[in-house]
Amino acid sequence: MYKELTATELADELERVRLFSPELTGPLAMLDEASLGWPRRYPQLAEPQRAFSQARHAQWPRTRSEETWRQVVATASALAGALRELGDIDLERCTEQAGWGTCGLTLSEDGQCSAAQEHLAPTVEPGSVR
């Protein structure tokens, strides 16, 4: 699962993009989603992540060309480079329960979840004190 990759593992996947077939947009969408959480914690990744996201959106059958594919490969590689600068780290994700299952959003530097209001109330045993 892409979401559990460390920075280095995700960078490896992004660098493999050049070996993909340009017709395969599914893996690009997954890599986009997998990398989306990182800028919440590491703002320096916002720009390369946005560039990759834009490039892969231009890779749909009706709009793609050699130029859009070149952009996908270049932006994936730039994002991989930015991820590698972080070292081989895990992204800390929220483990609270939310309506959709485990919350899974990236925690901010001080451990806050941006979807805290969506968390389900913890089930409290009657009579227990929290």
Ligand SMILES: [Zn+2]
């Ligand atoms: Zn959360």
